[in-house]
Amino acid sequence: MRVIDKASHGIDQAAISRAALSVVHRLREGGFEAFIVGGAVRDLLINGQPKDFDVATNATPEQTKALFRSARIIGRRFQIVHVRQGREIIEVTTYRGHHDSDEAKPSTSKQSEKGLLLRDNVYGSLEDDAKRRDLTVNAMYYDPDDESVLDQQSGLEDIEARLIRIIGDPATRYREDPVRMLRVVRFSARLQFDIESETAEAIAVCGPLLSEIPAARLFDEFLKLFMSGHAKSTFLLLCNYDLLRYLTPEAAERIAKEPRYKQMVTAAMQSTDQRVRKDRPVTPAFLLAAMLWPAVQPRYEALAQAGEPQAQAMNSIGQQVTAETCLHTAIPKRFSIPMREMWEMQGKLEARKPKRIVDIMSQRRFRAAYDLLLLREQAGEQLDDCGVFWTEQQQLNPDVVGTAPPREDSKPTRRPRRRRRQ
Ligand code: ATP
Numbered sequence: 001m002r003v004i005d006k007a008s009h010g011i012d013q014a015a016i017s018r019a020a021l022s023v024v025h026r027l028r029e030g031g032f033e034a035f036i037v038g039g040a041v042r043d044l045l046i047n048g049q050p051k052d053f054d055v056a057t058n059a060t061p062e063q064t065k066a067l068f069r070s071a072r073i074i075g076r077r078f079q080i081v082h083v084r085q086g087r088e089i090i091e092v093t094t095y096r097g098h099h100d101s102d103e104a105k106p107s108t109s110k111q112s113e114k115g116l117l118l119r120d121n122v123y124g125s126l127e128d129d130a131k132r133r134d135l136t137v138n139a140m141y142y143d144p145d146d147e148s149v150l151d152q153q154s155g156l157e158d159i160e161a162r163l164i165r166i167i168g169d170p171a172t173r174y175r176e177d178p179v180r181m182l183r184v185v186r187f188s189a190r191l192q193f194d195i196e197s198e199t200a201e202a203i204a205v206c207g208p209l210l211s212e213i214p215a216a217r218l219f220d221e222f223l224k225l226f227m228s229g230h231a232k233s234t235f236l237l238l239c240n241y242d243l244l245r246y247l248t249p250e251a252a253e254r255i256a257k258e259p260r261y262k263q264m265v266t267a268a269m270q271s272t273d274q275r276v277r278k279d280r281p282v283t284p285a286f287l288l289a290a291m292l293w294p295a296v297q298p299r300y301e302a303l304a305q306a307g308e309p310q311a312q313a314m315n316s317i318g319q320q321v322t323a324e325t326c327l328h329t330a331i332p333k334r335f336s337i338p339m340r341e342m343w344e345m346q347g348k349l350e351a352r353k354p355k356r357i358v359d360i361m362s363q364r365r366f367r368a369a370y371d372l373l374l375l376r377e378q379a380g381e382q383l384d385d386c387g388v389f390w391t392e393q394q395q396l397n398p399d400v401v402g403t404a405p406p407r408e409d410s411k412p413t414r415r416p417r418r419r420r421r422q
């Protein structure tokens with residue numbers, strides 16, 4: 001284990017959250033080992049501002065919980081403790097150990113036939129824990145007392161070489177948890193680090209394992225991939241590594257085949273990144289509306305050609321595309337409903353009915369729907385200068401945009417849900 005002293009790493013303790021430090025101290029006073037670990041140490045070393053702070057300890061979740069009034073044990077596959085300190089939540093994880101150790105029991109260790117870890121709650125030492133983390137750059141431990149960094153996996157070397165490297169044998173680690181492939185891509189995009197060659201090569205073989213991951217977990221990961229200010233480079237890497245198909249299969253296929261769709265989604269990602277950087281509000285609904293448009297558009301065109309009224313056509317397509325996507329990436333209703341509203345407004349924007357202009361512009365989703373329309377035109381859809389038309393209309397009526405309260409009839413029509421019997 002390499003111990004890096006303060007003079008060599010230069011981390012300034014003032015950049016570390018007081019809440020995280022106090023959690024470490026409390027655990028140590030309770031007689032346990034505790035360190036700041038993971039992304040925070042990585043970002044401190046790279047000179048970034050850590051987003052959140054994680055703590056690793058040899059206290060079990062129950063022992064941790066007993067030390068803090070505000071602690072909650074969460075998760076099943078991978079149990080952690082959330083400790084609330086003021087407004088911050090510090091994630092405390094117990095050192096993980098090896099699944100072939102004596103500590104492994106059916107209640108703590110469970111693996112599928114393909115090697116997927118269904119339960120990852122075997123505890124171990126700090127040395128074991130470092131080996132069980134995902135990337136070398138994520139496996140460093142900061143000791144707030146002597147201000148040293150413990151680096152067993154040569155994380156600092158990889159930071160200096162700007163490399164994302166998985167710890168251990170890449171294929172085995174991806175089989176245990178295929179989401180690690182998405183994490184490799186995400187950190188490579190975010191830090192602008194290259195992916196080390198073996199870490200990269202195993203993705204081609206292990207990619208299909210992502211279809212084993214529950215759709216709800218993939219949606220959580222989707223938000224991290226695309227809502228953190230690096231959506232564009234993440235998206236392009238996902239395309240290069242052919243991983244997009246496990247998140248949004250139909251759209252991914254079209255994006256792979258038709259450059260104009262790739263260009264359109266790239267532009268949507270870029271504008272989301274710009275908004276994130278400027279601290280302006282961003283909604284996953286718009287990103288999803290743009291990302292899934294390559295799946296929506298061909299169906300929409302086919303139905304419109306068959307003469308089906310546009311509003312109805314878009315309603316049923318929206319329903320189908322949402323349902324199919326949710327099998328892979330579970331989009332919560334609070335995002336899928338506005339996403340479908342943005343799609344449904346496309347027909348209204350294209351129709352340009354004079355009597356409806358002010359009403360359409362006043363609708364809550366107008367701006368997002370208009371942005372989507374512009375992206376479609378940029379991607380080469382022939383819409384007879386519809387974008388220019390709506391740009392002019394907004395200049396003529398600058399005060400009406402988005403002023404209407406949410407209306408019942410602006411929501412996609414849904415069948416009344418049957419109450420599930422208890
Ligand atoms: P972020 O800044 O996005 O929070 P992070 O590195 O802190 O980045 P988290 O998802 O908060 O990422 O995870 C905290 C730490 O837990 C990681 O740094 C890594 O050491 C470990 N970790 C997270 N997910 C996995 C995983 N799937 N497999 C192994 N280790 C993981």
Ligand code: MG
Binds near residue numbers: 038039040052053054
């Ligand atoms: Mg973190």
